[in-house]
Amino acid sequence: MVGTLTRTETLVEKAKALGIKFLLVSYTDLLGGTRAKLVPAAQLSAVEQAGAFFCSFASNLGLGPDAPEIAAIPDPDSLIQLPWEPSVGWVASDVYYEGSPFPAAPRMILNRVLDRCAELGYRYKAGVEAEFFLLKKTETGYAIADDLDTAERPCYDQINLMRQFDLISQLVDYMEQLGWGPYQCDHEDANGQFELNWTYSDARTTCDRHVFFKYMVKTLAEQRGYRATFMPKPFSHITGNGGHVHSSLWRGDRNCFAEGADAGGLSPTGYHFIGGVLAHAKGLAALLAPTVNSYRRLGASTTASGSTWSPRYVSYGGNNRSHMIRIPEAGRFECRLVDGSANLYLALAGLLAAGLAGIQEQTSPGARIDENLLARGAEFPDLETLPASLHEAMLALQQDSLLMETLGELGAKTFLEFKQKEWTAFCSQVTDWEVDQYINI
Numbered sequence: 001m002v003g004t005l006t007r008t009e010t011l012v013e014k015a016k017a018l019g020i021k022f023l024l025v026s027y028t029d030l031l032g033g034t035r036a037k038l039v040p041a042a043q044l045s046a047v048e049q050a051g052a053f054f055c056s057f058a059s060n061l062g063l064g065p066d067a068p069e070i071a072a073i074p075d076p077d078s079l080i081q082l083p084w085e086p087s088v089g090w091v092a093s094d095v096y097y098e099g100s101p102f103p104a105a106p107r108m109i110l111n112r113v114l115d116r117c118a119e120l121g122y123r124y125k126a127g128v129e130a131e132f133f134l135l136k137k138t139e140t141g142y143a144i145a146d147d148l149d150t151a152e153r154p155c156y157d158q159i160n161l162m163r164q165f166d167l168i169s170q171l172v173d174y175m176e177q178l179g180w181g182p183y184q185c186d187h188e189d190a191n192g193q194f195e196l197n198w199t200y201s202d203a204r205t206t207c208d209r210h211v212f213f214k215y216m217v218k219t220l221a222e223q224r225g226y227r228a229t230f231m232p233k234p235f236s237h238i239t240g241n242g243g244h245v246h247s248s249l250w251r252g253d254r255n256c257f258a259e260g261a262d263a264g265g266l267s268p269t270g271y272h273f274i275g276g277v278l279a280h281a282k283g284l285a286a287l288l289a290p291t292v293n294s295y296r297r298l299g300a301s302t303t304a305s306g307s308t309w310s311p312r313y314v315s316y317g318g319n320n321r322s323h324m325i326r327i328p329e330a331g332r333f334e335c336r337l338v339d340g341s342a343n344l345y346l347a348l349a350g351l352l353a354a355g356l357a358g359i360q361e362q363t364s365p366g367a368r369i370d371e372n373l374l375a376r377g378a379e380f381p382d383l384e385t386l387p388a389s390l391h392e393a394m395l396a397l398q399q400d401s402l403l404m405e406t407l408g409e410l411g412a413k414t415f416l417e418f419k420q421k422e423w424t425a426f427c428s429q430v431t432d433w434e435v436d437q438y439i440n441i
Contacts, residue, residue, distance in 0.1 A: 009076070010045075010048060010076070011023070011044050011045075011047075011048045011074060011076055011079065011091070012041075012044045012045050012048065014076075014079060015041050015044055015089060016041070018081050018086070018089070019086065019087065020041060020081060020086075020087060020088065020089040021040070021041050021087040021088070022038050022039065022040055022041065022087060022088045022089070023038070023039045023041065023044055023047070023074070023088070023089045023090075023091060024036045024037070024038055024039075024088060024089065024090040024091070025037050025039055025047060025051075025052040025072050025074050025091060025093055026072070026090060026091065026092055026093060026211070027054075027072045027092070027093045027094075027095050027105065027107065028092075028105075028106050028107060028211055028343065028345060029059040029060040029061055029105075029106070030060045030061060030062070030104065030105075030106060030343070030346075030411065030414055030415050030418060031060045031343070031418055032106075032290075032341065032342070032343035033059060033060060034211055034214075034215060035054065035058075035059045035072075036090075037052045037054070037072075038088075039052060047074065048074060048076075050071060050073075051071030051072050051073040051074070051093070051096060052071070052072045052074075052093070053069040053070070053071055053072075054069060054070050054071075054072060055069060056068065056069055056070045056097065060414075060418060061095070061102070061104055061105060061414065062104050062410055062411075062413065062414030062417070063097075067097075068097070068098060070095050070096065070097050070102055070105075071095070071096040071097070072093035072094070072095055072096075073093055073094050073095075073096055074091040074092070074093045075091065075092050075093060075094060075208075076091070077205075078091050078092035078205070078208045079091045080178060080212055083173075083174035083177050083178070083216075084174070084219070084220070084223075090212060090215075092107065092208040092211065092212075093107070094107055094108060094111065095107065095108055103408040103409075103410055103411060104407075104408060104410040104411035104414055106343050106345035106346050106349075107204075107207070107345050109345065109346060109349045109406065109407060109408065109411055110203065110204060110207065110345045110346070110348055110349040111204070112349075112406075112408075113348075113349045113352045113353050113356075113406060114203060114204060114352070116353075116356065117249075117352060117356060120356065120359075120360075121251055122249045122250065122251060122256065122356075123202060123249070123250045123251070123252075124202065124203045124247070124248075124249055124250075124348070124352050125200055125201065125202055125203065125206075125247070125248050125249075125250055126200060126201075126202075126203045126206045126245055126246060126247050126248075126348055127197075127198075127199070127200030127201075127206060127245070127246040128206060128210050128243055128244070128245050128246075128338075128344060129195055129197060129242065129243065129244040129245075129246075130195065130196065130210065130213055130214070130217075130230070130243060130340070131188055131193060131194070131195045131230070131241040131242050131243065131340055132193070132194060132195075132214075132217055132228050132229060132230050132241060132340065133190070133192045133193050133194075133228070133229050133231070133234055133241065134146070134164065134167075134192050134194065134221060134226045134227075134228055135192065135226065135227045135228075135229060135234070136225070136226060136227065137227060142227065142229075142234065144191045144192035145192055145226045145227075146160065146163055146164070146191075146192060148160070148163065149163070149191045149192050150191060151191070152304050152305065153189075153304075153305045153306070154187055154188075154189070154190070154191050154193075154305075155186075155187065155188060155189040155305065156186055156187060157187045158187075160187045160191075161185070161186065161187040161194075164187075164194065166224070167220055167221065167224060167226075168185050168194065168196070170220060171185075171196055171216065171217065171220065172185060172196065174216065175196070175198055175213075180198040180199060180209060181198055181199030182196060182197065182198040182199075183197055183198065183199065184196075184197045185197070188239065189238075189239040189303075189305050189307070189309060190235070190238035190239040190240070190303070190305070191238055193238075193239065193241070196213075198213075200246060200248075203348045203352065206344070206348070207344045207345045207348060210344045211344070214230060229241075229340075230243070230340030230341065231293060231340060231341065232289070232291065232293050232294045232296065232297040232339040232340050232341050233293050233294075233296035233297040233300070236296065236300075237303060237304050238303050238304050238305070239303045239305060239307075239308060239309055240296065240297035240300070240308070240310065240339065240340075241297070241339060241340030241341075242297075242309065242310065242336060242338065242339055242340065243338045243339050243340045243341075243342050243344070243347075244334050244335065244336050244338055245334070245335045245338045245344075245347065245348065245351065246328075246332050246333070246334050246335075247273075247332060247333055247334075247335065247351060247352075247355070248331055248332045249269065249270075249273060249355070255331045255332075256269045256270070257269060257270035257273070257330075257331045257332060257333070258270075258330050258331030261330045261331065264318060264327060264368060265318070265327040265328075265329060265330040265331070266327060266330070266331070266333065269359055270331075270333065271364070271365055272358045272359045272361075272362050272363055272364075272365075273333075273355035273356075273358050273359055274316055274325055274333055274355070274358065274365045275358040275362075275363030275364050275365040275366075276354040276355045276356065276357045276358020276359065276361070276363050277325065277335065277351060277354045277355055277358065278314050278315075278316065278324070278325065278363075278365050278366075279354065279357075279358065279363055280350075280353075280354040280357070280400055280402060280403060281314040281324060281337070281384075281386065282314070282384070282386065282387055282392075282393070282396035282400075283350075283393075283396045283397040283399065283400030283402075283403045284337065284350050284351065284354060284403065285298075285337060285386055285387045285393040285396065285397075286387075286390070286393040286394050286396065286397035286415075286419065287342070287343075287346045287347050287349075287350040287397070287403070288335070288337045288338040288339070288342050288347050288350065288351075289337060289338070289339050289341070289342065289387075289393065290341055290342060290343065290346075290390070290393075290419070291341045291390065291422070292389075292390050292422060292423065292426045293341065294339050294341055294390065295387070295388060295389050295390060295393075297310050297339055298310050298311070298312065298337075298339075298386060298387075298388075299388055299389075307374060308374070309321060309336075310336065310339075311323060311324035311336050311337055311373075311386060312373065312374070312377055312385060312386060313373050313377055313380070313383045313384065313385055313386065314383065314384040314385070314386060315369055315373055315380075315383055316333075316365055316368055316369070317368050317369050317370055317371075317373075318368060318370060320369075320370065320371075320372075321336065322371075322372045322373040322374040322375075323336070323369070323373060324336055324337050324386065325365075327368075335351060337386065346407075346415075349406055349407075350403055350406060353402060353403065353406040354402065354403070357402055389423075390419060390422065390423050390426075391423050394416060394419050394420065394423070397412075397416070398416065
């Protein structure tokens with residue numbers, strides 16, 4: 001049974017008790033990259049106190065080659081013993097620079113918003129639906145790993161699911177060992193696409209687990225000769241990868257979204273939170289759908305299955321998957337704008353900051369819409385549309401003072417610089433489609 005570390009135990013004590021010989025001291029950069037050093041158990045005491053040191057320019061944090069090192073201070077509560085390699089532990093870290101919290105590190109950005117949330121007497125809980133494809137490398141590129149997975153509408157397909165039972169069952173077994181409470185697995189709407197669900201938790205824990213989940217899925221897929229990807233839209237003709245986030249706000253053991261909920265499923269606090277999210281939706285898109293490829297998913301007109309399952313409008317509804325915000329049951333809501341490329345620390349920081357602003361300003365989300373907006377959206381001319389490109393989302397983010405403040409001066413500057421570079425590189429490419437379309441002009 002894989003253990004977790006409590007604040008009453010040091011990393012050294014726990015590592016010794018679990019037989020851990022090495023520790024992956026990990027942190028996440030602004031583009032969602034996971035960085036780590038492998039530290040021998042004999043050195044854990046020093047690392048626990050002072051951190052593991054990294055050349056600050058070597059990852060995407062906005063510091064130059066002239067800058068001193070950053071220190072990744074491990075968070076003991078996040079310790080995970082690798083189920084497939086029990087001699088190794090993994091731990092998420094807070095990033096420090098010259099003895100102070102580094103403001104542009106994603107986990108530190110989330111920490112700041114969580115601190116503000118706590119000052120208001122709330123605790124933010126979240127769950128994530130992590131979708132991914134299993135692919136194989138071919139001479140012409142990537143293809144669906146399972147040659148038999150070809151159905152036009154493969155969602156929940158039993159045979160396609162069970163052909164991957166070896167991988168899926170091992171993932172579930174490992175999550176059970178880790179105490180995550182996995183509860184459902186399915187074949188998703190695209191060929192070769194799967195989703196595993198585990199129990200929601202406090203926001204920081206969910207982010208740490210999401211980082212580790214992606215690492216675990218990719219590692220176990222590689223062991224089987226596959227490539228697992230969370231890319232939002234790897235294939236143009238089939239559904240893309242969402243990373244839908246479910247949110248609730250608590251005071252102690254009381255769910256503030258459920259207390260006093262109306263027939264629609266939320267309390268006034270819950271609706272004000274949604275109001276804030278909708279008010280900042282366009283800027284949030286840059287954090288929740290942060291890549292060029294994200295807008296292939298959001299902008300898709302249709303897929304082989306008949307639906308993209310991705311939102312187009314700044315809207316909310318009940319248990320209705322055609323909206324940006326869905327209220328599936330009392331006490332929580334789902335944000336369907338989030339995709340598989342999102343850095344969850346930044347995504348939850350943005351959602352929480354917007355939601356708290358909505359509560360403080362008592363922002364109304366407006367009337368809910370009980371229509372299929374994927375089919376009938378044009379009938380609601382007053383609805384705002386979500387950004388159609390990363391460039392449009394970046395402009396919206398720059399104009400959103402709340403979200404810019406949430407990222408902090410250095411975090412916002414660095415994130416936008418990276419994304420502008422990504423957009424410029426994309427725009428400079430000549431695609432096969434363009435050649436086919438225009439070669440005879």
